[in-house]
Amino acid sequence: MSLDLAPHRPSGQAERFxxxxxxxxxxxxxxxxxxxxxxxxSGAELVKDPKMRTPALVMLGLLSARGSLAQDAPAxxxxxxxxxxxxxxxxxxxxxxAITQKELEASPDFKPIHDRLLAIYDSKERIPYVSKRGDxxxxxxxxxxxxxxxxxxxSPEEYRKSEPAWETVLDLDALxxxxxxxxxxxxxxxxxxxxxRALVSLSRxxxxxxxxxxxxxxxxxxxSDGFVLPESKLKVAWRDRDSIxxxxxxxxxxxxxxxxxxxxKLWLRGTPLxxxxxxxxxxxxDVAVNALVSDExxxxxxxxxxxxxxxxxxxxxxxxxxxxxxxxxADSTCDSFRDQxxxxxRTDWTxxxxxxxxxxxxxxxxxxxxxxxxxxxxxxxPGPRVALDAVSGTRHHLIVNELDNVRNRLYVLTPxxxxxxxxxxLPAPEFGTTAVTAVERESDDYFMTATDFLTPSSLYxxxxxxxxxxxxxxxxxxxxxxxxxxxxxxxxxKDGTRIPYFEVARKGxxxxxxxxxxxxxxxxxxxxMTPYYSGGVGAAWLERGxxxxxxxxxxxxxxxxxxxxxxxxxxxxxxYDDFIAVAEDxxxxxxxxxxxxxxxxxxxxxxxxxxxLTQRPDLFGAVVxxxxxxxxxxxxxxxxxxxxxGEYGDPDIPAEWAYISKYSPYQNTRADVKYPxxxxxxxxxxxxxxxxxxxxxxxxxxxxxxxxxYYENIEGGHSAGANNKEQAYFFALSYTFLLNQLR
Numbered sequence: 001m002s003l004d005l006a007p008h009r010p011s012g013q014a015e016r017f018x019x020x021x022x023x024x025x026x027x028x029x030x031x032x033x034x035x036x037x038x039x040x041x042s043g044a045e046l047v048k049d050p051k052m053r054t055p056a057l058v059m060l061g062l063l064s065a066r067g068s069l070a071q072d073a074p075a076x077x078x079x080x081x082x083x084x085x086x087x088x089x090x091x092x093x094x095x096x097x098a099i100t101q102k103e104l105e106a107s108p109d110f111k112p113i114h115d116r117l118l119a120i121y122d123s124k125e126r127i128p129y130v131s132k133r134g135d136x137x138x139x140x141x142x143x144x145x146x147x148x149x150x151x152x153x154x155s156p157e158e159y160r161k162s163e164p165a166w167e168t169v170l171d172l173d174a175l176x177x178x179x180x181x182x183x184x185x186x187x188x189x190x191x192x193x194x195x196x197r198a199l200v201s202l203s204r205x206x207x208x209x210x211x212x213x214x215x216x217x218x219x220x221x222x223x224s225d226g227f228v229l230p231e232s233k234l235k236v237a238w239r240d241r242d243s244i245x246x247x248x249x250x251x252x253x254x255x256x257x258x259x260x261x262x263x264x265k266l267w268l269r270g271t272p273l274x275x276x277x278x279x280x281x282x283x284x285x286d287v288a289v290n291a292l293v294s295d296e297x298x299x300x301x302x303x304x305x306x307x308x309x310x311x312x313x314x315x316x317x318x319x320x321x322x323x324x325x326x327x328x329x330a331d332s333t334c335d336s337f338r339d340q341x342x343x344x345x346r347t348d349w350t351x352x353x354x355x356x357x358x359x360x361x362x363x364x365x366x367x368x369x370x371x372x373x374x375x376x377x378x379x380x381x382p383g384p385r386v387a388l389d390a391v392s393g394t395r396h397h398l399i400v401n402e403l404d405n406v407r408n409r410l411y412v413l414t415p416x417x418x419x420x421x422x423x424x425x426l427p428a429p430e431f432g433t434t435a436v437t438a439v440e441r442e443s444d445d446y447f448m449t450a451t452d453f454l455t456p457s458s459l460y461x462x463x464x465x466x467x468x469x470x471x472x473x474x475x476x477x478x479x480x481x482x483x484x485x486x487x488x489x490x491x492x493x494k495d496g497t498r499i500p501y502f503e504v505a506r507k508g509x510x511x512x513x514x515x516x517x518x519x520x521x522x523x524x525x526x527x528x529m530t531p532y533y534s535g536g537v538g539a540a541w542l543e544r545g546x547x548x549x550x551x552x553x554x555x556x557x558x559x560x561x562x563x564x565x566x567x568x569x570x571x572x573x574x575x576y577d578d579f580i581a582v583a584e585d586x587x588x589x590x591x592x593x594x595x596x597x598x599x600x601x602x603x604x605x606x607x608x609x610x611x612x613l614t615q616r617p618d619l620f621g622a623v624v625x626x627x628x629x630x631x632x633x634x635x636x637x638x639x640x641x642x643x644x645x646g647e648y649g650d651p652d653i654p655a656e657w658a659y660i661s662k663y664s665p666y667q668n669t670r671a672d673v674k675y676p677x678x679x680x681x682x683x684x685x686x687x688x689x690x691x692x693x694x695x696x697x698x699x700x701x702x703x704x705x706x707x708x709x710y711y712e713n714i715e716g717g718h719s720a721g722a723n724n725k726e727q728a729y730f731f732a733l734s735y736t737f738l739l740n741q742l743r
Contacts, residue, residue, distance in 0.1 A: 076634075076696070077703075078695070078696040078699045078700060079696075081692050081695040081696050081699060082638065082690065082692035082695075082696070084684060084690070084691060084692070085684070089695070090684075092695070092699075093684070093695070093710075093712045096698065096709075096710040096711070096712070097710070097711055097712060099709070099710075100679070100709045100710055100711045100733070101711070101733075103709065104709070104732075104733050104736045104737060104740075107736045107739075107740055109544075109735070109736045109739050109740070110732055110733075110736045113539070113540045113731075113732045113735050113736055114728055114729060114732035116539045116540065117536055117539065117540060117727075117728040117731055117732055118724060118725060118728035120478050120535040120536060120539060121142075121724035121727060121728055122142070122143045122144040122724050123143075123476075123478075123535075124143060125475065125476045126475065127457060127459050127473040127474070127475055128141060128164075128473070129459070130159065132156070132439050132440040133190045133195045133440075134190075134194070134195030134196075135155065135195075136153040136154065136155065136195075137153060137154055137155070137156055137159050138151065138152070138153045138169070138188075138190075139151075139152055139153070139154075139166070140152075140185050140187075141166075142723060142724050143724070144724075146171070146172075146173055147173055147723050147724070147725065148172035148173045148176055148183060148184065148185070148722075148723060149172045149173075149185050149723075150168050150169075150170065150171050150172065150173075151168075151169045151170040151172070151185065151188065151200075152166040152167060152168050152169055153166065153167050153169055154166050154167065159472065160470075160472060168220075169217065169220050170200070170215065170220070172184075172185055172202075181202075181204060182204055182205045182722065183202045183203070183204070184202065184203045184204070184205060184206040184722045184723075185201075185202065185203075186201035186202060186203045186210050187200075187201050188200045188201065188215070189201075189236060189237065189238060190217070191238045191241065192238065192295040192441070193295065194241070195217065196216070196217050196218055197214060197215065197216060197217065197223070197226075198214070198215045198217055199212050199213075199214060199215070199227065199236050199238070199244065200212065200213050200214075200215045200222075204231065204685075205685040205714075205722055206683070206685050206722035207685045207686070207687045208233060208640075208687050208688050209231045209232060209233060209687060210229075210231065210232070210233075210234060211228075211229065211230060211231050212227070212228070212229040212234065212236055213226070213227075213228050213229075214226030214227040214228065225270075226269075227244055227267065227269070229246065229248055229273070232248045232249040232261075233248075233249070233255070233259060233260050233261065234246070234247060234248035234249070234261060235247045235248075235261065235288075235290045235291070236248075237291050237292055237293045238293060239266065239293060239302065241269075242268060242269035242270075243266055243267065243268050243269065244266075244267050245264055245265070245266055245267075245279070245291030245293070245302075246264070246265050246266075246267050246273070246276060246291075247260075247261035247263065247264045247265075247288070247289055247290050247291060248261050249261065250263055250265070250273075250274075253284070256282065256283075256284055256285070256286050256287060256288060256642070256643075257284055257285055257642045258286075258287045258288065258640050258641070258642040258643035259639060259640050259642075259643075260287060260288035260289075260640070260643065261288060261289060261290075262281065262282040262283065262284060262286055262288070262289050263278060263280070263281050263282070263289065264278075264279045264280045264281075264289050264290065264291045264304055265277060265278055265279060266279050279291065279304065279318070279323075280304045280306065280316070280323065282306045283308075286306060286307060286308050287307040287308065287309060287310060287642075287643040288307045288643070289304065289305065289306050289307065290304070290305045290307070291303065291304055291305075292304075292305060294335075294336040295441065296337075296338060296393075296395070296441050297395060297441060297442055298338075299336070299338055299339065301317065301318075301336050301366075302317070302318035303315060303316060303317060303318065303336075304316040304318065304323060307643075308330070309645065309646040310525075310643055310644055310645070310646035310647055311331050311346065311646045311647075312330040312331050312646070313330060314330070315328065315334055317370075324370065326341075326369075328343050329343075329345065329346070329347065329349050331346040331347055332344060332345050332346060332349070333346075335391070335393075336366070337363070337393045337398055338393075338396075338415070339365055339366055339367070340363045340364065340365060340366065340415060341363065341364055341365075341366050341369050342361060342362065342363045342379070342391070342398075343361075343362045343363075343364075343376070344359075344360070344361050344362075344388065344391075345357070345358050345359060345360050345361075345362070345561075346358055346359075346561040346565075347561065351374045351376075352373075352374030352375055352376070354375075354376075356376065356378065357381065357382060358382070358560065358561045358562060359380075359382030359387055359388060359560035359561050359562070360378055360380060360381055360382060360388075361378070361379040361380035361388055361391065361400065362376035362377065362378060362379065363376060363377045363379050363415075363421065364376045364377065365419070377419070377420070377421055379398065379400065379413050379421060380400055380402065382560045383404075384559070385404065385405045385559055386402055386403065386404045386405075386559075386560075387402065387403045387528075387557060387558065387559050387560035387563070388400070388401075388402055388403075388560065389401045389402055389403045389408060389528060389557075390435065390436075392436055392437045392438050392446065393438055394438045394439075394443065394444040394445065394446055394464055395438075395441060395442060395443055395444050396414065396444055396464070397412050397413065397414050397444060397464045398412070398413040398414075399411070399412055399413075399426060399436045399438070399446060399464070400412075400413055401434070401435065401436055403528060403530070403558060403559075405500065406488075406500055406502075406528070406529075406530060406552055406558050408428070408433060408434040408435075408530075409425075410425070410426035410427075410428050410434060410436060411423050411424065411425055411426060412424045412425075412426050412464050426464075427467075427468070428448060428450065429450040429458070431450065431452050431455055432450060432451050432452025432453070432455060432531045432532075432533075433450070433451050433452060433530040433531050433532055434448065434449070434450050435448070435449045436448050436449075439461065443463070444463055444464040444465065445461060445462070445463050445464075446461070446462055446463070446464065447459060447460070447461055448460040448461070448462060448469055451531065451532050451533045452486065452531040452532070452533060453486050453502065453504045453531050453532070453533065453534075453537075453548070454481040454484055454485075454486060454504065454533070455481075455533060456474055456475035456476060456477055456478070456533050457474070457475045457532075457533045458471060458473070458474040458475075459471075459472045459473040459474070460472060475533065475535070478535030478538055478539055479535065479538030479539045479542060479543045480543065481538070483506055483507055484504060484505065484506060484507070484542060485504075485505065485506075485507045486502060486503070486504050486531065487502070487503050487505075488500060488501070488502055488503075489501055489502075489503060489585065489589075491578075491581040491582045491584070491585035492581060492585075493554075493574070493577050493578045493581040494577040494580075494581065495574070495577070497554070497566075497574075497578070499551065499552065499553055499554070499578045499581055499582055500552045500558075501549055501550060501551040501552060501582045501585075502531055502549065502550045502552075503547065503548070503549050503586075503591070504542060504547065504548040504549075505547040505548075505591070506545075506547075509547070509591065511589065511590035511591070512590060513587070513590045513591070513592055513593040513596070514592070514593075514596060515545070515546070515547045515591055515592050515596060516544075516545065516546045516547070516592070516596050516598070516738070516739070516742040516743050517546065517547040517548075517549060517586060517591060517592035517596060517597050517598065517742075518541055518546055518547070518548050518549065518598050518599070518600060518738060518742075519549040519551060519579075519582065519583055519586065519597065519598070519599045519600075520548075520549070520550055520551070520599065520600050520601055520605070521550070521551035521552075521553050521579050521582070521601060521605060521608060522553075522555070522556060522601065522604060522605045522608070523551075523553040523554060523555035523556055523567060523575035523576075523578065523579065523604070523605070523608055524555045524556070524567075524575070524604035524605075524607075524608075524647060525555070525564070525604060525647060526555075526556065526557035526561065526563075526564035527556055527557055528552075528556055528557040528558045529550055529551070529552055529556055529558065530558075531550070536731055540731065540732075540735040541735060541738075544739065546738075546739075546742075547591060547592065549582070549586065551578070551579055551582040553567075553575050553578035553579050553582070554566045554567040554574045554575055554578050555567035555568070555572075555574070555575040568646075568647060569647075569648065569649040569656070569659070570649070570656075570659045572648065572649075572659070572660075572663060573659075573662070573663060575608065576608065576611045576612070576615060576663060579608060579612060580612070580615070580616055580619065583597060583599075583612075583616070583619050583620070584619070587619075594618060594619050594620060594621055595621040595742075596621055596742050596743075597619065597620050597621055597742070598620065598621055598622040598623070598624070598738045598741060598742045599612055599620055599622075599623055599624070600623075600624035600625075600626070600734060600738070601624075601625070601626065601628075602625075602626030602627050602628065603626070603627050603628065603629070603689060604629065604647075605626075605628075606625045606626050606627055606628020606629060606630070606689075606693075606694075607628055607629040607630065607632075607665070609623050609624070609625040609626075609628060609678075610625055610628055610629075610630045610665030610666075610697065611663050611665055613625070613665065613675055613676070613678055614663075614665045614668040614669060614670075614675075615663070615668075617673055617674060617675045617676055620676045621676050621677075621741055621742050622676055622677055622678070622679075622737065622738055622741035622742055623676055623677070623678040623679070624678075624679050624681070624734045624737060624738060625678060625679070625680050625681070625694065625697075626680075626681045626682070626734070627681070627682050627683060627686055627689050627691075627694070628680070628682070628689070628693055628694055628697075629641075629689055629693050630664075630665045630666045630693040630694065630696070630697040631664065631665075631666040631667075631692070631693055631696055631697070632648065632651060632660050632661075632663070632664035632665075632666070632667070633651050633657070633660075633661070633664060633666070633667060634651070635648070635651070635690075635693070636650060636651055636652065638690035638692060638693070639687055639688060639689065639690045640687075640688050640689075641689075641690070648660060651664075665697060666693075666696060666697055666700065669697075669700055669701060669704060669706075670704070671704035671705065675701070675706050675707075676741075677707045677708070677709070677737075677741055678701070678706075678707075678708055678709070679708075679709045679710075679711070679733070679734065679737045680694040680697060680698045680708065680709070680710045680711070681694070681710075681711050681712070681713070681730060681733065681734065682694040682695070682711075682712050682713070683712065683713045683714070684712055684713065684714045685713075685714065685722075691712060694710070694712070695710075695712070698710040709737065711730075711733055713726055713729075713730060
């Protein structure tokens with residue numbers, strides 16, 4: 001599942017159980033950066049679908065009930081900055097904002113970059129990605145006339161036109177004005193199979209916390225006596241016409257230490273929520289529990305997932321009112337496709353007399369599995385540099401997308417009558433990054449997107465079994481790509497591992513070290529960093545002579561689970577060594593020098609920026625650190641932080657704090673070290689990664705007399721802003737700062 005900072009992948013099946021990118025399940029919900037990816041650092045469109053949501057801010061997450069080694073640490077003089085909406089803390093934020101805005105807005109670069117970015121974000125030539133529900137294609141759209149956005153629809157035939165006629169279903173600007181609320185769109189779950197009702201999720205100011213309200217798609221109005229859920233981190237799923245599964249804050253002791261629901265109930269139409277029947281109850285120490293429903297023509301299955309940690313879970317099939325636990329590895333992910341159970345492995349699994357490798361995709365008939373059979377078909381077998389990127393199911397086929405040295409290849413897999421699977425290559429454009437998702441449950445149509453750093457993204461539609469695809473939409477060129485080229489290189493990390501990276505630069509770039517260079521990366525939560533077209537990067541950076549570099553460091557998913565696991569917990573330093581190796585390689589190749597080399601990253605990538613600042617201040621000329629984790633002693637006690645201990649470790653366990661403490665940026669600043677100038681950016685409404693991380697780090701560096709800029713958006717949640725204007729402003733600050741420091 002994609003979070004709000006993920007690159008947009010058009011999806012026609014958001015409600016399907018686990019369908020989509022490898023590992024797209026509830027345990028990924030609300031992560032500090034899973035699938036935030038480089039979009040946060042790019043200035044491209046910021047979208048979509050945060051799936052786990054949080055309660056209203058206030059003092060939530062300041063302290064949890066967990067006993068804490070952090071609480072036994074020396075007193076933190078900046079702890080007061082964790083009071084998210086406290087007047088003293090907000091006064092500090094306003095003062096910092098004023099300093100930053102005064103300096104950066106005065107730069108001659110700021111207004112041209114801001115106006116250019118806003119024009120790109122508001123452009124009516126953007127691709128209106130759609131989801132098919134019944135007879136309509138649905139799309140959510142923001143532009144200059146629709147600041148908050150409109151949910152709209154059109155027919156598939158109309159969509160093929162260059163300027164389709166759209167029917168507005170819900171106008172968020174009108175709704176917000178009428179209700180005097182700062183509503184931000186968070187998605188809609190449309191009821192199958194009639195597609196006449198939706199559960200619409202709305203957020204105040206872009207926070208992860210949602211309000212859910214039932215909406216009539218025929219009347220284009222909210223249902224007065226329909227399902228309504230108050231603001232919370234929550235998950236909902238249609239079970240049938242008159243019942244939904246709900247995981248939300250039901251009151252005292254119903255949320256986990258991570259701040260997510262731990263109880264799932266079945267709520268019947270016309271009954272009070274407090275009378276909903278408990279279906280499953282997890283433990284307070286779990287990350288979350290969730291219900292999921294898989295609906296395909298002729299196949300209906302209901303599931304409960306108990307996410308014990310970020311990477312381990314128990315999965316249950318709801319069968320005749322009883323819960324049947326699926327006997328699969330705790331760290332695997334599962335899905336349902338027609339009459340088949342599919343399982344994606346993160347570690348080797350020996351079962352039924354065979355050993356299946358980590359990274360493999362397996363399948364078996366549901367009735368055979370439930371009867372005890374374990375003779376799986378292997379649908380994807382990983383290789384040393386080949387990993388599973390995503391899987392999408394049409395009515396009769398699975399489309400597998402694999403990464404071969406960070407380049408996509410597509411195949412169609414079809415179950416045969418003899419229980420075998422056929423495999424046929426699916427032709428796709430040769431360049432860049434390719435993604436495929438089913439258009440709907442009822443056909444074998446699929447959407448295909450193709451993009452790279454210099455080629456505007458294209459959206460195609462095709463049908464499995466029919467040669468070729470039809471081009472539906474294509475972005476315009478938002479910046480001139482003539483004279484630019486994309487190259488792929490490898491750096492050698494400290495332990496000898498070869499680390500690939502992409503470079504976008506002028507052809508014939510002089511090897512004199514003078515090029516302003518922006519290096520970005522992520523390195524966490526098994527998220528792959530692949531080429532993508534960004535009008536923001538092009539207009540704000542490449543067009544101004546900058547070099548752009550994307551690093552495929554360990555901790556990501558570019559080469560499968562092992563690439564990720566090589567940088568988890570006590571091995572986290574590998575991520576940072578890899579990034580340093582890429583930076584050093586750029587200097588060695590004389591692309592740039594430290595004074596011209598800047599870095600930018602957000603969320604988990606913001607932690608990466610903080611570590612680079614404190615570990616290798618000599619290697620960089622500027623740092624942009626966005627919505628970051630930085631205080632790793634207290635991260636597990638702030639908002640959703642406890643859910644990420646499977647990635648970083650538990651700082652309350654002395655043996656684990658021993659390795660976390662070596663890289664935690666907040667604990668490793670020094671007054672006697674010269675740091676490159678740094679810009680911190682965060683959001684007051686971020687109820688996923690606590691804004692206290694960035695606040696406290698900026699305050700500590702100032703106390704040590706380092707040169708710091710800080711900006712905090714009062715809206716936006718775990719993203720750059722609640723609307724296009726806020727996003728354009730956020731990134732204009734970022735790029736202006738980089739240009740000022742690196743040229």
